[in-house]
Amino acid sequence: MKCTRCRGEAWVEVRRHNAAYCDGCFVRYFHDQVARAIRGHQMFGHSQRVLVAVSGGKDSLALWDALIELGYQADGLYVDLGIGEYSGTSKTLTQQFAAARNQTLHIVDLDQRYGVTIPLIADQTRRAPCSGCGLAKRYLFNRYAAEHGYDVLATGHNLDDEAATLLGNLMTWQTSYLARQHPVLEAEEAGLVRKVKPLYRLTEHDTASYAVIRGLEYVVEECPNAVGARSIAFKEALNLLEQRSPGAKQTFLLGFLEKGREAFSADDPHQLRPCSECGQPTTTERCAFCRLISETHQPSRPRRGRRPRKARRPADAPASAPDAVATIGAEAEEPAPSKAAPTT
Amino acid sequence: MPTIVTRIPKRQEIPLAGRRQVGDALRELGITPETVIVIKGNRLLTRDVWLEEDDVVEVRPVISGGGA
Numbered sequence: 390m391k392c393t394r395c396r397g398e399a400w401v402e403v404r405r406h407n408a409a410y411c412d413g414c415f416v417r418y419f420h421d422q423v424a425r426a427i428r429g430h431q432m433f434g435h436s437q438r439v440l441v442a443v444s445g446g447k448d449s450l451a452l453w454d455a456l457i458e459l460g461y462q463a464d465g466l467y468v469d470l471g472i473g474e475y476s477g478t479s480k481t482l483t484q485q486f487a488a489a490r491n492q493t494l495h496i497v498d499l500d501q502r503y504g505v506t507i508p509l510i511a512d513q514t515r516r517a518p519c520s521g522c523g524l525a526k527r528y529l530f531n532r533y534a535a536e537h538g539y540d541v542l543a544t545g546h547n548l549d550d551e552a553a554t555l556l557g558n559l560m561t562w563q564t565s566y567l568a569r570q571h572p573v574l575e576a577e578e579a580g581l582v583r584k585v586k587p588l589y590r591l592t593e594h595d596t597a598s599y600a601v602i603r604g605l606e607y608v609v610e611e612c613p614n615a616v617g618a619r620s621i622a623f624k625e626a627l628n629l630l631e632q633r634s635p636g637a638k639q640t641f642l643l644g645f646l647e648k649g650r651e652a653f654s655a656d657d658p659h660q661l662r663p664c665s666e667c668g669q670p671t672t673t674e675r676c677a678f679c680r681l682i683s684e685t686h687q688p689s690r691p692r693r694g695r696r697p698r699k700a701r702r703p704a705d706a707p708a709s710a711p712d713a714v715a716t717i718g719a720e721a722e723e724p725a726p727s728k729a730a731p732t733t
Numbered sequence: 734m735p736t737i738v739t740r741i742p743k744r745q746e747i748p749l750a751g752r753r754q755v756g757d758a759l760r761e762l763g764i765t766p767e768t769v770i771v772i773k774g775n776r777l778l779t780r781d782v783w784l785e786e787d788d789v790v791e792v793r794p795v796i797s798g799g800g801a
Contacts, residue, residue, distance in 0.1 A: 390781045404767075448797070549796070594767055596795075597770050597795040610740075610741060611794075612798075615797070621796060631767050
């Protein structure tokens with residue numbers, strides 16, 4: 390197979406575009422797609438400060454790498470979720486990435502700051518681990534970006550992630566979620582920072598290929614908590630369709646964004662107010678994150694036949710305390726006035 | 734004979750009966766091409782590449798999941 394651009398030997402086939410690329414041309418293709426997403430939705434400019442949510446996985450590291458290569462001011466934020474060896478490995482790889490490129494990486498440690506880990510939250514609250522994990526990350530990423538003056542928060546959600554989310558929300562007709570599914574979520578005065586997804590035009594196959602070609606060391610192993618996750622089942626279903634009909638995923642997602650989403654725009658009324666405990670924006674009196682932390686420390690429904698595990702919340706660290714952070718590659722910054730995400 | 738190495742869900746070395754193209758090897762193993770990348774050394778292989786007798790290639794899943 391030959392490279393569509395230079396006729397050299399192809400490394401990556403992109404069937405949905407009826408194209409194939411050698412290593413160098415694929416990197417250019419990848420950067421072009423990221424730049425097109427950023428420009429097309431006016432996500433951010435070169436003078437703005439971007440905070441990239443990094444996990445140590447292929448998508449977030451590929452995103453951070455591409456933004457650096459494209460000349461954007463992009464710092465990283467890693468949240469240590471306390472998921473055993475998985476978190477240890479992913480943090481190390483993220484730190485190595487930042488150090489090798491002399492980039493600023495901020496780290497928030499869930500255990501140090503709030504005395505909880507994702508496995509502890511799952512154990513004490515009986516929520517699915519991915520549910521508590523997603524809630525904690527959304528809260529912490531938004532809060533950190535808001536308190537440290539970043540203009541925009543960028544996440545590594547790719548075309549497969551977005552198509553799977555769309556399918557999941559359609560399967561259950563979550564119309565308010567459908568209304569909010571977009572590559573850009575605008576900032577809100579109540580304390581929501583602008584959120585963008587510059588990889589939404591690229592598949593997981595693309596991001597993994599890019600990571601290998603660029604020599605990015607990433608966590609290949611799946612998060613142990615994600616095994617059997619519903620999102621993976623949706624992705625597998627969509628990939629079967631993609632196999633039969635190349636471009637199906639992209640048509641599904643982009644078609645929704647262009648033609649379908651508008652129909653649900655009235656289904657997302659939300660009134661934000663400050664959380665009574667942490668002051669972050671929420672639709673309820675206490676935000677979901679504060680309730681999650683409280684419930685983890687004081688489970689209301691002890692598990693039958695087991696004594697609740699004693700949580701390790703530091704006595705001097707209420708759920709509303711500023712994040713415990715370590716900053717690599719730059720001096721730690723003083724927090725600005727508090728404002729962050731609704732987590733409900 | 735060519736050998737396919739997987740690391741996930743567990744490390745496995747799968748010998749193939751003889752030389753064949755990447756796409757055919759994946760099909761025999763029941764793997765959807767869009768869900769993996771195939772790596773030989775430090776380069777990626779497309780589905781038309783022939784796996785020769787002594788080739789050892791890694792088949793690496795690309796799907797990640799979770800609720801975040």
